[in-house]
Amino acid sequence: MKRSIAICAVICAAGMMLAGCGANNAAKTDDGIIQAYDTEPQKPITPGDSDEKGSTRVAQMIYEGLVNYNADGSTRNAVAKSIEPNADSTSFTITIKDGWKFTDGTPVTAESFTKAWSYAANATNAMKNAWCFSSIKGYDELQKKGVSKDAQLSGLKVVDDHTFTVDMTAPNSTFPTQLGYIAFAPVPESAFKDMKKFGESPVGNGPYKLTGWDHGKSITLRPNDGYQGDRRARNKGIDFHIYTKNDAAYSDLQAGNIDVLDDIPTVALKSFQSNKAITSYNSAGAQFQGFTIPVALKHFGMDQEGRLRRAALSYAIDREQIASKIFFGTRTPATDFLAPTVSGHSEDIKGDEVLDHDAAKAKELWAQADAISKYDGKFELAYNADQGHKEWVDAVCNQLKNTLGIDAAGKPFPTTSEYFDTLDSATPTFAFYTNWIADWPSAGDFLVTLYASSSMNGVGSNTGNYSNAEFDTLLDKAAASTSEDDANAYYHSAEEILFKDLPTIPLWNVNTVGATGKDVHDVEFMFNKTPLYWKITKG
Incomplete structure (x- = not known):
């Protein structure tokens, strides 16, 4: 098995136009759905547990937080109507907009945020993004052994359905900027019955909804018609194809079987910018190795x-x-x-x-x-x-x-x-x-x-x-x-x-390095190297 995979990778790296050299068997399509590269998410796709690109590529499209980021990293309000600090940034009053709903039809409320954050911060729940909440009062208490999985951050207080306050352990002037990260997105009440099961078929409030996850093969997203924000999908959906080798994905890109690749294989770095079969991108990026x-x-x-x-x-x-x-x-x-x-x-x-x-x-x-x-x-x-x-x-x-x-x-x-x-x-x-x-x-x-x-x-x-x-x-x-x-x-x-x-x-x-097919348009990459999938069109 290992030898077969290795041979496949070598063939792909040589530039042969073979589809299906990865695990996904991507197929050419012209229906306005963006075919994109991904790897198998490590964990179920929830805000609290999504911290590597396999999951965050998807999570960023199906959830919407209080703010979101422009391509240059500047923030703009999303679900938030206002985020007001006190004089020394030790407390924030957050008001959310009316009318936001999850794709299951339930409303997004202040408690959708406070309960999601508390669940993610709670050590009993072993969420990868728990650290994101370490500056909020009550975090240390939630790290104690044996704490109830339902215990809440004491620094979060719900005022009404559209307002909550956040008390910090110390001044934190950068807190509003952090709120665009996926960890701070809300989840519906149904998630807390079984967060792991919820993450297999997540319900979000973002520009897309997840309609299928065939583990090791693909993740399917389609536009969320009830989406209230400014990242409304300009395409008919995204099919993420899961690869175990990025050189196989590069071969599929050249063959026209996928449209977007944000991880150019090492063997192609010398030539991808002169490859006439694709459109290449290379600029400074916010990635440390x-x-x-x-x-x-x-x-x-x-x-x-x-x-x-x-x-x-x-x-x-x-x-x-x-x-x-x-x-x-x-x-x-x-x-x-x-x-x-x-x-x-x-x-x-x-x-x-x-x-x-x-x-x-x-x-x-x-x-x-x-x-x-x-x-x-x-x-x-x-x-x-x-x-x-x-x-x-x-x-x-x-x-x-x-x-x-x-x-x-x-x-x-x-x-x-x-x-x-x-x-x-x-x-x-x-x-x-x-x-x-x-x-x-x-x-x-x-x-x-x-x-x-x-x-x-x-x-x-x-x-x-x-x-x-x-x-x-x-x-x-x-x-x-x-x-x-x-x-x-x-x-x-x-x-x-x-x-x-x-x-x-x-x-x-x-660097921010990527490539797309020739019939793909309106491509931008975020400050964190992630394509703005919702903007991409083709045809």
Whole structure:
């Protein structure tokens, strides 16, 4: 079976016009329905549990939150009529518009938000997006062992059907900007009977409704005729085709069997912009990539030895070479822990010299670490093989092997869902590929999500379980700042700590790269690289 899949991928990469080289068997269609690429969602599609692209591509189309984002990351009200902060942004009064309904006909009320947020924040319910609510009063109480699954965030108060208040644990001036992220969308009352079952056939209030999910093959969306917002579908629907190999999807795109692909395979990066069979896109994007080393991994703890080894690994990597030879200008070597299109991104953070390629320095630091405790392990770098990471992972591991003289190798997982399931199930005993695309256009989205103590232990994406009290304090001060410049100054100080500790080794930023068929029009990509599917037309 593995050999057959590998052969299929090679044939597709060679550019043969074969449909069905993935698991989906996409078929050519001219009925005004957009045929799009996706991967199998890791979890049922609910606001609280959708945090990787397989699920968020879909979730963003079937749910509508209080605000939504323009392509450049600026916000506009959606379900919200108004979001009013008090003087120091420790409390917000939110009023929602009348007339919004879920596709089951029930009204969207203030409680549709407060109950959804509380359910997602509650540790008993084990939702991936729980961390998003950590700044709301009552979050810590909901993290206690044995808490009732129905327990509510104490900081949320329903005033009436169209009004609720949000009390924060500390000033949070960026809170209104965060509200466009999928975690903050509402769900109907029926969801709370069985959230997992609900997520298999979700009921939303967005521009589309989910009409079918054939696991491993396709997810079908059709326009929601009752939709009240300004993202009204300009096409007749979206058929998401699920692939286990993005090079198979690229072959289907060339053959005209799918219309939109937002994940160009590595083997096509050199040529896709000159491919006359498709329309290509390549611009700066809000995506960070690196690899995380769990703090519990032997020889890599947050002590002198561990910090020396982490720095040695970073110095051993020639990011420029990989960006040029493997990614052909669609990646930019990282200069910090953010991304170029995000406010706060900098090329001048104290300690960022650790991102330079310096083989001699790498060997020196590794030797210093060996003097403390001799390294006796195999360095494994895990990744999801269905997303085309093998080439760069092999390149990084070869650089580590050649520079440091260690046994370094990739550790592939067949699918994205298996990869994340493994990372979620226990503390990893290996380094692993880390990818983050901005949920909202703020430095805090990257730094809080990936490195804050509040995002540890399965309630966020701090899967390496990094914790630093000084770092957390700086994040709190940034959130409390009333100006963006003041906030970014705190974020830069926080990044100085990250450059010392290196919980994640930054590698590069990913451009917004994608392609569509020639008969597809009105294509735009969001600041977070997601196509604005509702705008796309064809014919």
